[in-house]
Amino acid sequence: MRPDGFDLVVRNARVATAADVFGCDIGIVGGRIATLGDGLPRGECEIDAAGRIVTPGGVDAHCHLDQPMAPPVRMADDFDTGTRAAACGGTTTVIPFAAQHKGGSLRDAVVDYHHRAEGKAHVDYAFHLIVSDPTPTVLADELPALIAEGYTSFKIYMTYDDLKLDDGQILDTLAVARQYGAMAMIHAENADCIEWLTRKLEAAGRTAPRFHAHARPMLVEREATHRAIALAELVDVPILIVHVSGREAVEQIRWARGHGLQVHAETCPQYLFLTAEDLGIDDSYQGARCVCSPPPRDKANQQVIWDGLADGLFTVFSSDHAPFRYEAPEGKKPGGREVPFRHIPNGIPGIETRLALLYSEGVLGGRITLERFVALTATNPAKAYGLHPRKGTIAIGSDADLVIWDEREFVLGNSRLHHAVDYTPYEGITLRAWPGVTLAGGEVVWDGERFHPRAGRGRFLACAAPMLRPRRG
Ligand code: DUC
Ligand code: ZN
Ligand code: ZN
Numbered sequence: 001m002r003p004d005g006f007d008l009v010v011r012n013a014r015v016a017t018a019a020d021v022f023g024c025d026i027g028i029v030g031g032r033i034a035t036l037g038d039g040l041p042r043g044e045c046e047i048d049a050a051g052r053i054v055t056p057g058g059v060d061a062h063c064h065l066d067q068p069m070a071p072p073v074r075m076a077d078d079f080d081t082g083t084r085a086a087a088c089g090g091t092t093t094v095i096p097f098a099a100q101h102k103g104g105s106l107r108d109a110v111v112d113y114h115h116r117a118e119g120k121a122h123v124d125y126a127f128h129l130i131v132s133d134p135t136p137t138v139l140a141d142e143l144p145a146l147i148a149e150g151y152t153s154f155k156i157y158m159t160y161d162d163l164k165l166d167d168g169q170i171l172d173t174l175a176v177a178r179q180y181g182a183m184a185m186i187h188a189e190n191a192d193c194i195e196w197l198t199r200k201l202e203a204a205g206r207t208a209p210r211f212h213a214h215a216r217p218m219l220v221e222r223e224a225t226h227r228a229i230a231l232a233e234l235v236d237v238p239i240l241i242v243h244v245s246g247r248e249a250v251e252q253i254r255w256a257r258g259h260g261l262q263v264h265a266e267t268c269p270q271y272l273f274l275t276a277e278d279l280g281i282d283d284s285y286q287g288a289r290c291v292c293s294p295p296p297r298d299k300a301n302q303q304v305i306w307d308g309l310a311d312g313l314f315t316v317f318s319s320d321h322a323p324f325r326y327e328a329p330e331g332k333k334p335g336g337r338e339v340p341f342r343h344i345p346n347g348i349p350g351i352e353t354r355l356a357l358l359y360s361e362g363v364l365g366g367r368i369t370l371e372r373f374v375a376l377t378a379t380n381p382a383k384a385y386g387l388h389p390r391k392g393t394i395a396i397g398s399d400a401d402l403v404i405w406d407e408r409e410f411v412l413g414n415s416r417l418h419h420a421v422d423y424t425p426y427e428g429i430t431l432r433a434w435p436g437v438t439l440a441g442g443e444v445v446w447d448g449e450r451f452h453p454r455a456g457r458g459r460f461l462a463c464a465a466p467m468l469r470p471r472r473g
Contacts, residue, residue: 006034006043008442010402012050015394018375026054028400031441036396047437049404055374057092057123057401057440058355059392061381062185062242062266062318064347065096066116070162073345074330076323076420079120082351083458085419087445089352090435092123092401093382093391093461097155099130102162106131106142110151114460121458123440124399126387128185129154132163134173143176150462152386153183155242158224159191159293170231178237183384183466185240185266188224188249189216189294198342207340209287210280213295215341221294222248229256229263238262238468240384243320245271245294246301250308257313264315264384264468269350269357270296271305274425288332290425291344292322309376310368315468316384317376319354322347323421349421353412359405360432386464399441406436406448418451 010026015036027035027043065082066075077085086094098113100106106129113127129146131138131154143154154177156170157163165173170186177184197215201207206214225241229252232239244250244267256263274296280287290296308314324345325331332344355377362368368376374393382392389398412431414424438446445452 005041008045008047008400009040009043010047010049010054010404011040012048013054013404014049014052016053016055016370016374017394018371018379021370026394026402028442031400031443033394033396033398033400036394047404052436053370053405054394055403055405056378056392056394057403057438058090058377059093059095059381059387060086060091060319060321060351060354061095061316061385062268063094063096063321063351064323065094067097067099069345072330072335073324076325076331077321079117079125080122080455081418081420082321082323083120083122083125084451084453085352085417087122087438087440088418088435088451090355090403090438091351092438092440093125093387094123094351095126095128095385097130098127098151099163100132100138102133104133106138106146110146117460119456122445122453122455123458124391124461125458126385126461126463127151130163131156131165131173134165134169139172139176144180147180147182152181152463152465153185155185155187157187158228159187159189159194164191167227167231170228171235174232174235174237174239178235181465183240184232184237185242186228187243188221188228188241190220190224193220193223202340202342207342208280208283209285209291209341209344210276210283212291212341212344213276213279216293216295218246218248218297221245222252225249225252229261232263233261238264240264240266240315242266243268243271243294244305244314246297247304250304250313253313265308265313266316266318267305267308267314268318268320269354270320270348270425272302272361273357273429275299275302278425285338288344289326289423290348291332291341291346292320292348293346306367309362310372314376316381317354317358318381319350320347321349321351323349323419325420325422327422348425349419350425352417352419353424353426355403356431356434357426364407364432380468383467386466387461388467391461400439401441402439403435404437405433407433410434
């Protein structure tokens with residue numbers, strides 16, 4: 001022990017890591033874990049965690065905060081409200097996206113995104129990049145330089161007109177990931193199929209929110225997932241398929257793994273807790289709240305996703321928090337109007353509810369082990385994006401980012417959440433647990449009832465190279 005003692009001791013914890021669950025005290029000095037052991041001497045502060053599970057703070061490796069959008073649309077959460085909500089839901093590291101505009105510079109996007117985050121974040125953050133215009137300068141200069149500076153992951157879109165790359169551009173961009181050791185994340189949906197289906201639906205007058213799901217059936221995700229896997233195989237580079245929604249994409253990923261390819265996969269709460277019916281069973285506009293891409297599927301597909309979480313198909317469980325207010329001209333009703341589904345901003349909020357949903361239904365529902373919960377929500381994302389072991393685990397030397405869980409039943413409502421969105425898609429769901437305390441760098445940011453703000457507490461994290469080793473079989 002250091003002669004000057006512990007700043008904080010979390011006593012009698014039932015510590016869960018991705019490998020084990022064990023009892024000990026956690027001694028914290030200077031925002032880091034200094035000691036794990038029994039009967040530690042008194043700290044300056046003490047928290048008694050007797051009988052409670054303590055997990056690493058969550059790492060939300062896929063969320064969108066204050067990402068520039070085409071007017072009038074604007075995201076509801078910036079780095080202040082988004083990281084506030086994250087902290088109150090047990091997430092202590094977020095990785096949102098610095099998005100290049102077509103025709104713009106990737107470096108400029110990063111500079112702008114730093115300004116948006118500066119002095120506002122309550123928890124630590126890193127950035128993924130979004131490469132939407134892989135010009136020779138971006139591929140040869142900007143991207144390699146940014147990877148070297150700690151932006152070691154980037155997202156490639158196969159859909160959305162303002163973001164998508166064609167196959168040749170994807171190959172060129174994947175080749176940079178291979179050469180410089182970055183992690184390529186892929187949004188896999190076939191843009192041309194979606195456009196063709198959307199036009200047919202529009203011609204038939206089928207423009208209500210629920211038809212968003214008809215325009216993006218599983219086939220379009222399956223085809224793009226297969227193509228992404230083939231392109232990555234050609235380049236011989238690992239990839240991570242983001243927000244996998246159901247059976248058909250899962251089958252492609254299992255096939256790839258069976259052939260020894262390094263294909264990682266992410267899924268999100270919406271594919272476990274929502275179905276296409278949440279976009280509407282009639283032509284009401286209410287379903288715009290749950291418009292996201294890929295869309296939620298059905299109960300059978302939810303089970304496929306649960307199976308993939310339990311058996312190790314999925315590496316990462318993220319929120320894909322993309323916050324738009326429902327009753328707002330900058331949100332789900334652009335310009336104040338109920339618009340055809342093509343124009344509804346895609347995305348749902350979930351940064352605060354991600355951990356409690358999976359802990360409640362996954363761990364306490366007996367579907368996944370506590371160790372796998374920790375792996376999916378903290379350790380694996382930290383490894384995939386070069387933040388481990390500083391983040392994502394409970395170990396000597398790691399940041400003292402911890403969640404002490406309260407296990408008790410309550411009904412979720414938006415009024416208890418801390419994001420700036422005027423709804424939650426999970427309104428009325430009964431949860432069995434919620435973070436009772438969140439510690440970020442050894443400071444209490446959430447005490448189970450109150451948020452303890454300190455904008456600027458959150459620091460930017462430069463990421464190292466991805467640590468995930470190839471998975472065979
Ligand atoms: N889909 C995305 O690809 N990103 C943000 C939200 C969404 O629904
Ligand atoms: Zn996406
Ligand atoms: Zn997203």
